[in-house]
Amino acid sequence: xxxxxxxxxxxxxxxxxxxxxxxxxxxxxxxxxxxxxxxxxxxxxxxxxxxxxxxxxxxxxxxxxxxxxxxxxxxxxxxxxxxxxxxxxxxxxxxxxxxxx
Numbered sequence: 001x002x003x004x005x006x007x008x009x010x011x012x013x014x015x016x017x018x019x020x021x022x023x024x025x026x027x028x029x030x031x032x033x034x035x036x037x038x039x040x041x042x043x044x045x046x047x048x049x050x051x052x053x054x055x056x057x058x059x060x061x062x063x064x065x066x067x068x069x070x071x072x073x074x075x076x077x078x079x080x081x082x083x084x085x086x087x088x089x090x091x092x093x094x095x096x097x098x099x100x101x
Contacts, residue, residue, distance in 0.1 A: 035060050036068055048088035
């Protein structure tokens with residue numbers, strides 16, 4: 001989980017151009033940060049995953065996942081590719097580049 005947190009901090013710092021990850025996560029509980037970190041880690045490792053797959057891998061309820069994924073989509077961190085029934089979520093190129101640098 002420490003590795004996942006480092007990747008999340010790196011993503012925050014580079015993608016959002018902030019010095020501290022806390023700058024964009026103010027008011028978010030540690031539990032929510034950990035859940036979002038788990039979700040980002042799944043996207044980073046797997047790619048092309050559907051909500052049901054993420055739910056199985058993270059044990060986060062579907063409704064919560066949908067809410068977190070919407071926030072990540074709005075922040076241009078993840079995107080949905082493919083048909084509704086067969087497609088999946090991927091990290092955006094911008095987010096991948098931020099993480100890999």
